[in-house]
Ligand SMILES: CCCCCCCCC/C=C/C(=O)SCCNC(=O)CCNC(=O)[C@H](O)C(C)(C)COP(=O)(O)OP(=O)(O)OC[C@H]1O[C@@H](n2cnc3c(N)ncnc32)[C@H](O)[C@@H]1OP(=O)(O)O
């Protein structure tokens with residue numbers, strides 16, 4: 689893993705060879721869609737699925753970032769393709785699923801890793817800022833989930849959804865908007881896990897703790913420096929930890945798991961605290 693001011697977490701070269709417990713080629717013939725697939729967690733997840741033999745459909749807002757990942761994966765002889773889709777646009781999302789089904793005739797797994805937020809004291813949130821985070825993380829994830837489920841229902845085929853959220857069981861201070869949005873996604877996932885069971889659709893969530901990715905750039909160096917000490921393992925996790933969790937829940941290993949939330953945070957929900965905006969003097973002893 690490398691860390692420079694420009695790059696946090698894994699490079700594509702790392703992801704091409706990082707060891708995994710999963711069998712390479714074991715998902716041959718399957719199609720997996722990873723939103724945010726050019727970001728840190730989504731990219732690792734797309735690489736892992738591709739190495740397992742699936743075709744990874746990668747989406748994101750930045751055409752260049754998506755194209756770079758697709759190029760790196762396909763250069764290794766693995767299957768991947770890319771699309772530019774803003775998850776906040778329901779018509780664009782629906783059209784995207786039409787395209788995926790037209791191109792592949794199937795979709796097996798959807799991983800929603802598109803998301804993000806900015807650190808700010810909640811009392812200072814603007815309406816626009818609040819809406820940006822809710823639209824991206826709650827509405828966007830929902831548009832993707834619903835579009836996927838409609839296609840599976842219409843095709844009479846089973847499917848599996850994994851939503852990447854955040855740990856909401858205790859405060860993650862300075863990002864209250866995202867806690868609100870992700871709590872919504874977790875509740876929504878549990879509800880539709882039951883509603884969509886008759887359709888053969890499983891729905892699960894993965895809650896990462898501090899995972900070193902480029903997403904960390906939005907936080908100050910001081911806030912970032914504290915993340916590795918926010919859990920009893922006293923270190924950050926990596927995107928591969930989350931990728932393997934997504935594969936476990938999304939793939940055949942998770943075939944009897946639905947409506948579940950898998951927390952991958954080094955025990956951070958039991959010990960430790962995360963201040964994304966710096967710890968106020970009030971709480972320092
Ligand atoms: C417990 C376990 C331990 C866990 C320990 C975990 C520690 C880390 C916690 C989580 C880490 C991660 O998730 S890291 C990985 C996620 N990646 C990111 O978060 C990347 C950055 N975030 C984003 O890009 C977000 O998706 C988001 C901000 C919503 C993007 O939305 P948009 O594209 O619409 O963005 P913009 O147009 O730039 O901004 C829209 C408005 O949002 C507001 N806004 C945006 N940035 C702002 C900022 N820095 N400060 C104030 N306000 C801001 C403004 O009102 C903007 O409008 P104007 O005023 O008109 O400009």
Ligand SMILES: NC(=O)C1=CN([C@@H]2O[C@H](COP(=O)(O)OP(=O)(O)OC[C@H]3O[C@@H](n4cnc5c(N)ncnc54)[C@H](OP(=O)(O)O)[C@@H]3O)[C@@H](O)[C@H]2O)C=CC1
Pocket residue numbers: 723724725726727728729730747748749750751753773774775776801802803804805824828852853854855895896897898899900901902903904
């Ligand atoms: N890293 C961490 O410590 C943690 C991360 N998470 C969550 O995990 C998920 C993945 O994070 P991570 O990989 O670290 O972050 P990144 O910022 O590296 O990746 C997030 C990706 O989401 C995409 N994205 C954001 N908004 C939209 C949108 N409206 N439409 C489509 N794509 C969008 C971005 O693509 P583009 O740049 O092209 O817009 C980006 O590539 C996020 O939801 C994040 O909040 C949760 C807890 C901790």
